Amino acid sequence: MTSLVSERSAEKKPATDAPDDVYGYQRPRLLTVPDTAVSTAGQEAIDLAARAGLKLDPWQQFVLHQAMAEDTDGRWAAFEICINLPRQNGKGALIEARELWGLFIGGEELILHSAHEFKTAKAAFKRIERLIRRCPDLLKRVKTFRQTVGEEAVELHDGRMLRFIARSKGSGRGFTGSCNILDESMILGDEAMDALLPTMAAVEDPQIWYLGSAGIGAPSVQLGRLRRRALAALERGVPDASLAYMEWSISPHSVECTPGCTEHDDPDSDEAALKANPAIGYRLSLAKTRNERQTLSPAGYARERLGVGEYPAEEGDSWSVIGREVWESLADGDSQPEDPVAFAIDVTPERSHASICVAGRAGNAVHVEVVDNRPGADWVVQRAKELTTKWRPRCWVIDPGSPAGSLISDLEAALAERDDEDQEGAEEAWGEELQPLAPVVQMKTRDVVQATGQLYDAVTSARIVHLNQAPLATALAGARKRDLGEAWAWARRNVGVDITPLVGVTFARWGLFAEIEEPEEEVEPWAEFG
Incomplete structure (x- = not known):
């Protein structure tokens, strides 16, 4: 012995002549x-x-x-x-x-x-x-x-x-x-x-x-x-x-x-x-x-190669942030969002799944819903374009620092396209020519923290209504907090479930009330007026 x-x-150092x-x-x-x-x-x-x-x-x-x-x-x-x-x-x-x-x-x-x-x-x-x-x-x-x-x-x-x-x-x-x-x-x-x-x-x-x-x-x-x-x-x-x-x-x-x-x-x-x-x-x-x-x-x-793993939560830790009974008490299968609505996009860190979510007022509460939750992320931009034509949302919300941030430039380009199909769809939906496209709002870190806290407060005060969708319930069951100083956000890694539906509805609800900067009106140079 x-x-x-x-x-x-003692840290052993490998012996080498090179x-x-x-x-x-x-x-x-x-x-x-x-x-x-x-x-x-x-x-x-x-x-x-x-x-x-x-x-x-x-x-x-x-x-x-x-x-x-x-x-x-x-x-x-x-x-x-x-x-x-x-x-x-x-x-x-x-x-x-x-x-x-x-x-x-x-x-x-x-x-x-x-x-x-x-x-x-x-x-x-x-x-x-x-x-x-x-x-x-x-x-x-x-x-x-x-x-x-x-x-x-x-x-x-x-x-x-x-x-x-x-x-x-x-x-x-x-x-x-x-x-x-x-x-x-x-x-x-x-x-x-x-x-x-x-x-x-x-x-x-x-x-x-x-x-x-x-x-x-x-x-x-x-x-x-x-x-x-x-x-x-x-x-x-x-x-x-x-x-x-x-x-x-x-x-x-x-x-x-x-x-x-x-x-x-x-x-x-x-x-x-x-x-x-x-x-x-x-x-x-x-x-x-x-x-x-x-x-x-x-x-x-x-x-x-780098040992970054994904680990399931302990069964007893399920619904550790928001209780299951609390969440299910807010379900209403007949709820629908009122105009205007806000959409949000989120993608898993490994890009295996993505979600598009929506939020809109529903009386004194806010209706949140998972519109799409699918494998991969290559479908997101085209689907977002279709939803924009149909619903004319007040904004799309993305966290640029998240995996979904890579979609921002393609999304903005897609929403700027004006082809005949878009025009026809807009006239059928709104009876007028194509309306201004919805802006893509890029969140800052403080916005992410605020959005998470706001959703949590809205749930605990019964100011959220939802359809009791399985992807969102699964995400909430496995959700964990990620401490950020004195505040917290949703943990993306090591939670063992796809939490993009949860992150998506969190961001969409925030986007429903966020201030959106209006683009500055272009002004002709003074030189044009002599």
């Missing part, structure tokens, strides 16, 4: 571990892996020292270990080092290695088999490598076993595991956890490892729980008593960031790639991440 203190205080070589950050951006550790078995795992020909990077060694830390009684300091980092950084080698230790040194009777897909578990089995076969000292302790499909395992002469399974509702039931390795943990829900976790109940000193990349929304149930626990521990400054959480990721800019913001990371920078990928300089290169940046969508690159 080695002292844990030195491992926490001064221009670039390496990823060897320490995670988010790190919380129990404070009860006095020693670690990590070095034993590192040394054993080296005997099997597995040379670990500094970051992998760091994780093993932290995750395999022990308290004064020699028990694991952390029951749960969660490693969250982008793909192709070397999680597999980390798993192999931990499994070799548990099988040949740690005395763990059964280690269960599970993955979301069978092919992933099968590949992991073949890798550990190759490592053991090229180390005679380890190979002679192996009784058999079970090759039967679905029952792949490494069994020692003394009965210890490392078994590989694909996760399902029933997989893992009936086994008493000393250590559970859950690969691909970004796809891990309640059913799999219900099958696997109880296997450890009768074990004296168990440990469970979750290893995966950034959350992908609804499937990332367990990963989202672990991350929330870690963030809560970091926020209060008190470690979680049983969780070691390590995440390599960036903190991306938000729409409220001012130019030159230094508190968040620029996704387009090399520094962001280095911060999220500790394997750069070892098995990844900065040049390859640049190629990915140019080829992938911004959302895909942020998720797959």
